[in-house]
Each structure stands twice: as structure tokens, then as C-alpha cells.
Amino acid sequence: MRLRFLSLVPVFFGLTASAGGFDTGPQGARVMGLGGASTAYINSIAGLSTNPGLLGAWGDSLIRVSLGGIGQIRRASFVGQDTYRRTDQELTIQPGGYFYATGAVSKRVSIGLALTTPYGYHTKWPNGWEGRSVVQESQLNTYFAQPTVGFRLNDNFSAGVGFVYAYGKYSQRRALGQYDDPAAQSQFSSSGSGYGVNVGLYGRTGDNLAFGISYRSGVQLKMNNGTATSTGVPARDAALNPASSSFKTQLNLPSTLSVGIADRITKKLLLTFDFALSGWSTLDSLKLDVAANGSTPAHRVSTARRYEDALAFRVGAEYQASPKLTILGGFHYDETPIRDEYISPEFIDANRICASAGLSYQLSSRFALEAAYAFDYGQLRTARANQQMEQVANVSGTYRTATHTASVGVAVAF
Amino acid sequence: MKNFCLNSRSRTGLVAATALLLNACAPGQDTPTPTAGINVSHYLAVGDSYTAGLSEGGFTLASQTYSFPNLLAKQLQGVTANAAFTQPLLDAGTGTGYLDLVDFTAAGFPRTRRVAGQAVVRTLINPAACGGADTVRVLTRSTTSSALPQNLGVPGITLSQLETVNLGNASTATPTSVFNPYFERLLPAADSRTYLQAVTTAASTATFFTYFQGLDDVMPYVRSGGQCGALPNTTLMKNNAKKILDVLTAGGRPGIIAKLPAIITLPLLRQGQGLVLEARLQKSFGDTARIYIEDPFGSGEGQHITNSDYVLATALLRLGQLTRVVVGTTSLMLPYGRDIRNPVRNSDVLDGVLELARINNVFTIYNNELDRLAGVYLMPVITEAGTKRTLDLDVSLFNQVADAISIGGVVYSAEPVRGNVFSLDYYSLTPRGNGLVANAFITAINKAYHANIPAVDVNSLPTTAR
Numbered sequence: 007m008r009l010r011f012l013s014l015v016p017v018f019f020g021l022t023a024s025a026g027g028f029d030t031g032p033q034g035a036r037v038m039g040l041g042g043a044s045t046a047y048i049n050s051i052a053g054l055s056t057n058p059g060l061l062g063a064w065g066d067s068l069i070r071v072s073l074g075g076i077g078q079i080r081r082a083s084f085v086g087q088d089t090y091r092r093t094d095q096e097l098t099i100q101p102g103g104y105f106y107a108t109g110a111v112s113k114r115v116s117i118g119l120a121l122t123t124p125y126g127y128h129t130k131w132p133n134g135w136e137g138r139s140v141v142q143e144s145q146l147n148t149y150f151a152q153p154t155v156g157f158r159l160n161d162n163f164s165a166g167v168g169f170v171y172a173y174g175k176y177s178q179r180r181a182l183g184q185y186d187d188p189a190a191q192s193q194f195s196s197s198g199s200g201y202g203v204n205v206g207l208y209g210r211t212g213d214n215l216a217f218g219i220s221y222r223s224g225v226q227l228k229m230n231n232g233t234a235t236s237t238g239v240p241a242r243d244a245a246l247n248p249a250s251s252s253f254k255t256q257l258n259l260p261s262t263l264s265v266g267i268a269d270r271i272t273k274k275l276l277l278t279f280d281f282a283l284s285g286w287s288t289l290d291s292l293k294l295d296v297a298a299n300g301s302t303p304a305h306r307v308s309t310a311r312r313y314e315d316a317l318a319f320r321v322g323a324e325y326q327a328s329p330k331l332t333i334l335g336g337f338h339y340d341e342t343p344i345r346d347e348y349i350s351p352e353f354i355d356a357n358r359i360c361a362s363a364g365l366s367y368q369l370s371s372r373f374a375l376e377a378a379y380a381f382d383y384g385q386l387r388t389a390r391a392n393q394q395m396e397q398v399a400n401v402s403g404t405y406r407t408a409t410h411t412a413s414v415g416v417a418v419a420f
Numbered sequence: 421m422k423n424f425c426l427n428s429r430s431r432t433g434l435v436a437a438t439a440l441l442l443n444a445c446a447p448g449q450d451t452p453t454p455t456a457g458i459n460v461s462h463y464l465a466v467g468d469s470y471t472a473g474l475s476e477g478g479f480t481l482a483s484q485t486y487s488f489p490n491l492l493a494k495q496l497q498g499v500t501a502n503a504a505f506t507q508p509l510l511d512a513g514t515g516t517g518y519l520d521l522v523d524f525t526a527a528g529f530p531r532t533r534r535v536a537g538q539a540v541v542r543t544l545i546n547p548a549a550c551g552g553a554d555t556v557r558v559l560t561r562s563t564t565s566s567a568l569p570q571n572l573g574v575p576g577i578t579l580s581q582l583e584t585v586n587l588g589n590a591s592t593a594t595p596t597s598v599f600n601p602y603f604e605r606l607l608p609a610a611d612s613r614t615y616l617q618a619v620t621t622a623a624s625t626a627t628f629f630t631y632f633q634g635l636d637d638v639m640p641y642v643r644s645g646g647q648c649g650a651l652p653n654t655t656l657m658k659n660n661a662k663k664i665l666d667v668l669t670a671g672g673r674p675g676i677i678a679k680l681p682a683i684i685t686l687p688l689l690r691q692g693q694g695l696v697l698e699a700r701l702q703k704s705f706g707d708t709a710r711i712y713i714e715d716p717f718g719s720g721e722g723q724h725i726t727n728s729d730y731v732l733a734t735a736l737l738r739l740g741q742l743t744r745v746v747v748g749t750t751s752l753m754l755p756y757g758r759d760i761r762n763p764v765r766n767s768d769v770l771d772g773v774l775e776l777a778r779i780n781n782v783f784t785i786y787n788n789e790l791d792r793l794a795g796v797y798l799m800p801v802i803t804e805a806g807t808k809r810t811l812d813l814d815v816s817l818f819n820q821v822a823d824a825i826s827i828g829g830v831v832y833s834a835e836p837v838r839g840n841v842f843s844l845d846y847y848s849l850t851p852r853g854n855g856l857v858a859n860a861f862i863t864a865i866n867k868a869y870h871a872n873i874p875a876v877d878v879n880s881l882p883t884t885a886r
Contacts, residue, residue, distance in 0.1 A: 081446045088859070088875035090454060094446035136877060139829030183830040183879040184840055242524060243838070383447070391828075394820055399829035408447040 027260065027286050027316060027343045028146060028353055031380060033104045033122040035074050035413040039364015039378035040322030041336015043278035045266025046208065046218035049324065049332075050366075050376075050417065051106045054154060054168075055120045056264060057220035059206030061108060061156025062164025065116045069109040074376065074415015076102035080127060080407065082354040086136050087390070087402035093135045098128040100147075104415070113158070120152040120168070125259055127353050137401035139183030141352040142191070148174040148227070148259065152204060163209045170202035174227040174257060178352065180399075182247065187238040192247065194294060196232030196255060200225040214270045224261040224288050230254045234296055251299035253307075255292065260315075260343075261285035273326075280320040286313035286343030309350065310398070313343040334364035334378065342384075349389035354405045356384030366417070374417045382409035457871035458674045460496040461503045464570050464626035465489035466619055466668060468636035469848060470857070471573025472602065473507075475885040477845035478518030478537065479559075479575055479602065481510045483885040486851035489571050489630060491858040491881075495873050496628075507571040508562030508606050514538050516557065518886055519844040521837060527704035529691070529736050530837050532844050535886075546595040550648035558590050562605045568622040574603045574615065578637040580652060582660040583614045616660075620667050629668045629675035630861060632813075634661070634786055638779055639847075642683060645732055645767040646775035654782055658789040669797040676802075676864050677794050678811040679787040681818035683779050684730060687834045688846040689770060690822055692731030697739075701758070705740060709755070712763040716771040722763030728772025731757070733836075733846035735768035800868035809868075816860040828879050832856070840883050851881040 032042035034052025044053040048063040051070050064070055078100040084093045102123035110116045125148040133142055154168035177195035181188070206220030232253040239247040266280035294307040320338035327333050342355045364378030384407035391400035465471050465487075472479065473487025484490070484507050493505030517537035521530050544556040562569065577587075577600055586592045588603035591610045607613060613621075623629070637657060640649040668675060684690060691697070698711045712722035713729055725731070731739065735757075742753040745762045754762035770776050787810075794809035801809055821841050824833035832853075833839035836846055841853040849857060855878040862873050 083446050083449050085449050085451050086875075086877075088863075089877055090452050090872070090874045091877075092449060092451050097446075134880075136879075137828055139879060141829075180829065183828065184838070184883070186883050242521075386449070391826070393825040393827060394823070396824040396826040396831050396833075399826055401828045404449060406447040406449050 028127045035376035035378045035415040038413050039334030041320045041338045041362045043280040043320035043322035045264045045280050046216045046268040047278050051108050055122050057206035057218045058154045058166030058168040059208035061116045061118050061166040062158040064108045065110045068419045070419045071107045072417040073105040076413040078411045080409040082405050082407040085404050096130040098130045100128045116156040118154040122150045137351045138181035140399045141180045144178040144352045146176050165207050168204035172225045173199045190238030192236040194234050196229040198227045198229030200227045216268045219265045222262045225259040227257040245301045248299040253294045253296040255294050258288040276324040278322040282318045284316045287315045289313040312348050316341045316343040330368040332366040336362040356387045358382040358384045372419050377414045380411045452872050454499045455872045456499040457869035459627040462627045464629045467573045467632040469575040472575045474575045474848040476518040476843040478516045480515035481512050486854050486885050488854040488857040506569045508564050508569045544595045558601045559605045579657045579660040582616045586612045632678040634680050647767040654785040681813045685818035685822045687842045688733045689730040690834045691733045694725040694729045695727045709758040712760045713769045714763045714766045722760040730770045802864045802868050811864045830879050852878050855881045
């Protein structure tokens with residue numbers, strides 16, 4: 007039986023896809039400690055955002071609530087190809103959080119709600135750094151709300167479907183390096199929302215082995231209320247860079263397809279494995295459609311991204327150290343969706359390996375404290391800007407990225 | 421439990437430890453160690469206007485400060501401490517004066533005014549010069565004149581003047597003699613030395629050189645639309661280049677020999693490329709008028725401009741302005757260059773059939789000779805392909821800028837002012853343009869001598885040397 011599920015592995019490798027990108031990691035302290043391998047993991051309701059099919063597994067008489075906060079520090083260093091100068095990104099903390107609640111409506115039907123912050127980044131370079139005219143600061147925050155219904159098909163199988171409402175905020179600023187004034191800058195900021203669906207299936211074969219499969223559709227964040235401003239522009243170029251204009255854009259968040267198994271090795275030890283395929287290829291380019299302003303005609307600021315679909319492989323282990331204390335550990339490998347030719351300092355990513363650890367402490371039979379920490383380390387990436395493509399703003403050099411993520415939360419059942 | 425109540429010292433310690441921990445989260449990377457590979461402790465720059473640091477149509481303290489040899493020398497100093505570089509600096513506020521931007525025309529061409537300089541000792545006026553009276557201004561002497569400076573760039577010097585005695589002697593200069601006031605101020609008073617002798621003296625202590633000379637040989641011809649001055653004698657250019665390079669490369673002295681960029685990459689011509697210019701003017705005037713130039717064979721008839729004819733940038737602002745012309749027996753006010761009866765005069769245009777072909781021929785012969793000489797001197801190979809021992813600035817910079825390039829998110833082009841490479845005189849470089857040239861030399865040095873000299877961050881240089 008186990009072999010049959012493992013045979014899925016080559017299928018996914020064959021897609022030559024590579025997960026990663028600006029997802030902010032597992033959305034819950036306990037699943038973070040597990041390295042995110044939660045598609046077939048039912049010991050935390052945080053699995054709800056990964057696989058709505060799990061909802062049926064919590065179809066008993068209890069109402070479960072889990073909530074907590076996530077903090078992520080993602081930093082990269084840069085060394086200029088020709089200047090040999092090293093620049094470190096400034097320290098920023100990307101805040102995140104989660105809230106889950108599940109409860110049974112009938113013997114067969116359960117409902118749940120998931121509020122998460124699954125995608126986002128905050129890149130901040132020093133204002134005077136080498137690539138200041140490419141980007142100085144860029145920030146994306148997303149908030150997902152997913153009401154979900156779960157159906158218990160029989161004792162061993164359950165399915166779930168969730169509706170995703172997403173809201174996102176995006177801002178970016180960069181120096182206008184063609185002018186002498188070091189404060190000359192252009193800024194873009196906007197927000198918008200989009201919809202998606204999330205479906206999943208969960209099954210058990212006996213007491214020891216479980217599997218899950220889920221698919222979350224991509225979400226198109228339509229941002230129509232953007233403002234573009236520029237400051238420090240000399241009077242002679244005021245018509246080229248108006249002080250304020252409006253713009254529209256759309257940000258495509260990827261679909262994800264995950265499959266996972268959970269295997270209870272001993273009474274105290276549970277192992278989980280996940281593969282996730284993120285459909286980042288929907289992020290083809292960032293197009294900012296700036297509206298006409300005075301004598302400046304409408305124009306499009308387009309940045310090619312050409313992201314590729316990305317695969318992630320995750321392994322997690324859960325060990326019951328004592329009746330009250332559960333220890334978690336995880337490891338995952340995330341391939342980056344960003345190709346070499348499209349590395350941009352706006353968001354630096356690389357193939358990453360990540361180790362994580364966490365714990366859950368049962369204060370009472372109904373109340374648990376959870377905490378986790380994850381560390382990602384990226385491969386060295388080399389960006390080579392082609393000077394002759396003058397419409398592409400980039401800077402040549404090498405990047406190295408490291409990410410620290412920590413989460414604390416509580417899980418309650420009543 | 422009492423450990424949770426931190427005293428102030430342990431609280432400071434905790435804050436410091438947290439800060440340290442957080443700062444440690446930027447992952448490290450190895451940075452290359454800057455090395456020169458050769459001895460660059462005494463660098464000598466030989467050349468003309470570009471090497472001297474002419475900018476914005478003038479020669480001032482600011483323009484000298486951002487000359488490409490000075491920017492290059494700063495990078496060399498980062499590799500070799502104590503590597504001094506002396507320039508014949510003018511005093512602040514003095515110099516030949518410079519051009520300042522007034523505004524842009526509807527077609528996007530800059531309108532300028534001249535700000536006068538104040539370092540003039542006396543003037544020599546040749547009223548009979550071709551194209552109108554020519555004034556030579558003798559400037560105040562450089563404080564480096566007792567020992568020659570390391571930047572021996574002399575604006576306006578030509579290779580044919582290499583062995584001209586008294587080229588820099590004001591006491592013998594007359595309005596019609598061959599005299600260069602920029603060379604004069606590098607030398608002690610009443611010094612009759614030739615430029616070659618000055619280079620020989622300066623080279624005796626030099627450990628490294630750059631050679632970028634010859635553009636000023638053709639500039640009088642170019643600037644007059646082919647009407648003034650003969651084209652340089654290529655045999656003399658070749659022979660004199662060899663004389664100067666014999667001195668510079670003596671004893672296997674390392675250096676970089678730069679070839680001349682194609683003349684049409686300079687905005688003096690590039691901005692006036694026939695049909696491109698025609699389209700630009702049609703757009704700003706909102707009409708469909710063509711540009712006509714005088715027939716290059718001298719009949720005076722107007723003919724439609726082609727894309728291989730170039731209107732000089734100095735005439736751009738006058739195109740389309742009404743001027744009086746006599747047609748048959750009547751006197752009419754007609755738009756200059758935009759009416760077949762009032763074609764662009766020969767002195768305002770370089771035609772592709774004759775004049776440009778001649779200039780390109782000079783450049784080709786001269787550049788080929790530089791390639792040949794570099795082989796004779798066994799200069800190291802510079803190009804990736806492993807064939808060229810000279811720096812081809814066309815390939816590494818000027819051809820690219822003639823379209824547009826993006827460096828660190830900033831677009832550079834041949835458009836004056838907004839392009840940030842060429843200054844208001846449509847010829848000389850801005851500080852950033854000089855930075856780009858310095859980087860072209862640095863790339864060549866790194867390649868030729870297996871060096872690791874860091875490049876200039878061009879975007880952090882000023883946009884003008886005013």
C-alpha cells in the first residue's frame with residue numbers, strides 16, 4: 007500500500023517544475039515545526055488552509071480554534087559584479103498571523119474558517135545602494151479568508167471545498183537616478199482583492215497510514231486604485247514624471263497542488279511527506295498601467311518576471327516526548343520560480359533548503375501552546391544585467407538569501 | 421522566577437544581543453579582493469579633449485575633476501595606496517567658461533547660454549580664420565608647470581602638431597601661428613618644447629599609461645561641415661602615433677591603447693541623422709515638411725536629406741526658422757532647411773557621400789595602425805575573443821550609447837542632458853559619461869592584466885560638470 011503512494015513521486019518530478027517564491031511558509035506554528043508537510047496531517051487544524059479535505063477529520067462534537075502570530079525576517083546580501091561592493095538588505099520583519107476554527111454541523115458535514123497571510127515579502131535596500139534606481143523598497147502583504155465545508159464520505163475518506171477571498175497590498179519605491187537629487191524618487195502603491203477555490207481529499211488506510219491531496223486555484227489580485235507619485239524631479243522634466251498619477255495592476259498569486267502522506271511509524275512517532283507544485287508561471291510580468299496625466303500620455307511600466315512553476319519537497323516528524331509535550335521537526339527543499347535571467351533585487355529568491363523545529367505543549371486537555379522556528383538558506387544567485395536592453399532595469403551581481411521565521415500560537419478545543 | 425526581572429545591565433545586554441542576532445541574519449558573501457596585477461603607482465594619461473576632461477563646452481575645475489583619467493586614477497588608488505595622480509587643475513571659478521542649460525525646444529533640443537570664464541591672461545584673435553574670426557585665449561599657468569602633470573591631455577591638440585616647436589610658447593605665438601593655450605599652461609613660461617618632448621619627460625617616471633588621441637585631429641573638419649581645414653594626413657597621423665607610442669610603451673610599460681569611436685556615435689552628428697531628425701521635426705512642428713540639404717557637389721541646389729547625411733548639432737536649433745533667401749529675383753522668408761529653396765548649408769551638414777566617407781576612411785586607417793602597433797609592442801590581449809590588443813570604445817561603449825543602455829536602472833543615451841552621457845556641447849562627456857569611459861578602460865585593464873580593479877558607480881556621479 008505504501009509503495010503505491012510513493013509511485014506518485016516520479017510523476018511530480020517529471021513536471022520539471024521547480025515552490026518557493028514569495029510564499030511566507032506554513033501558516034501555523036505546529037505545521038511550521040513540521041516543515042509544512044501537512045497535506046495529510048490532522049494533528050493541527052492549520053492543515054485546513056493546505057487541504058480542506060482534512061476538515062472531515064475534525065467532525066466530532068468539539069469546536070476547535072487555533073490562532074497565532076508569525077514573524078519573518080528575510081534578508082539578502084548583494085555583491086556588485088564590477089564594483090565588488092557588498093550591500094546588505096535592511097532588517098525588516100514581515101508580520102503574519104493565522105486564525106482557524108472548525109466545527110461539525112452534522113455527522114457528515116463540518117464547517118471551518120481559515121484566515122491566513124500566505125504570500126508576502128518586504129524588501130528594503132539601503133537608500134543609496136547600487137541598485138537604488140531599480141528598487142529601494144518593495145512590499146507585498148496578502149490576507150486570505152477561506153470559509154470551508156467538509157464532507158465525511160465514509161469512515162476513511164473525507165473531502166472539502168473552500169472559497170478563498172484574498173486581499174493584497176503592494177507598494178514599491180525606487181530612486182530616479184537620472185537626476186542629481188539623491189531624494190528623487192518614484193513610488194507606487196495600490197491594493198486590491200481576488201477570489202479562488204480550494205478543494206481537497208483526505209483518506210486513511212488503517213490506523214497508520216493517511217494520505218491527502220489538494221488543489222488551490224490561483225488568485226488574481228486586481229488592484230485598480232493605485233497611486234504613482236514622483237518627487238525631486240527637476241522642473242524641466244515635470245511632464246515626463248508627473249508628481250502624481252493613478253495606475254492599475256494585477257498580481258497573480260499561484261495555484262498549488264499538494265499531495266502528502268502521513269505515516270505513524272511507532273505509537274509516539276509520526277512522519278509526514280509532502281510534494282507541492284506551485285503554479286508560479288501565471289506571474290509572467292508586473293505591469294503597472296499608469297493613467298494619462300496632463301501632457302503625459304498613459305503608459306505601461308512593465309517588469310518581466312517569467313516565473314516558472316515550482317516544486318517543493320517537505321518532510322516532517324512529530325514525536326510525543328511526554329503526554330504533554332510534542333516535539334516537531336521538519337526539513338524542506340523549495341525550488342525557486344525565478345529564472346536566472348529574471349533575478350531582480352525587488353524580490354530575491356533562490357533554491358532553498360530549510361530546517362524547522364517546533365513544539366506543542368498541552369497546558370490542559372483542551373488547551374495547547376505551540377511554537378516553531380524555521381531557517382531557510384538559499385543558493386548563491388548571479389544576476390547579469392544586459393545593458394543593451396535599456397527597458398529592463400537591473401543590476402549585475404550576486405545574491406545570497408537567508409530567511410528566519412518564527413511563530414507562536416495556541417490551539418483550543420471545547 | 422526572579423530572573424525575569426532584568427536589572428539594567430542585563431537588559432542592555434539583552435538588547436545588544438538581540439540586535440547582534442538580528443544583524444547576523446544577512447547572509448555573508450565573499451567579495452573579490454581588488455588587485456591591479458601591474459604597477460599602477462604612477463599613471464600617465466596621454467590624449468586630447470576627452471583625456472583633458474573637457475565638458476559642457478568648457479574647461480573648468482569641475483570638468484577636470486571628472487575627467488575619465490582622474491576617475492580611473494581614483495579606482496587605481498583604491499588598489500594601490502599612495503598612487504598619486506596630478507592634474508593641471510584650474511582655480512575654482514576660473515577657466516574657459518562653459519555652457520548652461522536654458523530650456524528645451526519643442527523638439528527636445530537643449531537651448532544653452534555661455535557662462536564666461538575668468539582665467540584668461542590675454543587673447544589672440546585671427547580675424548581671417550575659416551568660418552569667422554577665431555579667438556585664442558591664453559589661460560593662467562598651471563601650478564604643476566614646474567614638473568609636468570600626469571594628465572597630459574590637451575584639448576584641441578592634433579597628432580600632426582606632435583613635434584611643433586613653440587606649440588606651448590605664448591611669447592612667440594601670433595594670431596596665425598600654431599599655438600595651443602592648453603598646452604601652454606602645462607609648461608613653464610617661454611618653453612619651446614614639443615608635445616612629444618613633454619610626453620617623453622613625463623613618461624620617464626610613469627609605470628602605466630592610457631593613450632586616447634586622434635579625435636581632435638578631425639574635429640575642425642567635422643565642426644565646419646567639411647568646409648574648414650583639410651582632412652588630417654593619415655601618414656603623418658600614423659607616424660606620429662607610432663612616435664608617441666614608442667615612448668609610452670618603452671621598456672614594456674603596461675598600458676591601454678584606445679581606438680577612436682566612430683564619429684557618427686557622437687551626438688554632434690547622431691542627433692542630426694537625416695531621416696530620424698526629419699521625423700522628429702515633423703512631429704514637433706506638426707507638419708510633413710522634409711529636410712533639404714545643399715547638393716554636396718557644390719551646385720547649391722537643394723536635395724532631400726538621406727539617412728547617411730548628418731546635420732551638425734550646432735545647426736539644429738536653426739532648422740525651421742525663417743531666413744531670408746533670394747529665389748530668382750525675389751527675396752523670400754523661408755524655413756531654414758525645411759524648404760527645397762532654402763536648403764541646409766554645406767557648413768551645417770556632413771554628407772554621407774563624400775565628407776563622412778572621407779572621415780571614416782581616416783579613422784579606419786588610423787585604428788588599423790593602432791591595432792598593428794599594439795601587436796608590435798606585444799600589448800596584452802583585451803577582447804574576449806582573444807584577438808584585439810587595443811580598446812575598441814565603439815564596441816564597449818559608444819555604439820551601445822548611440823541607442824540606449826541601462827546601468828543599474830538608469831538609462832543612458834546619446835541625447836544631451838537627458839541621456840546623461842554627453843554634455844551640452846554635443847561632443848564632450850558629462851561626469852557620468854567619463855565614468856562610463858573610465859569603466860571601459862577598467863574592464864580592459866582587468867582583462868589584459870588579470871586585475872580586479874573595481875568599477876566606478878556611474879550613477880553616483882553628478883550629471884553635469886558645471
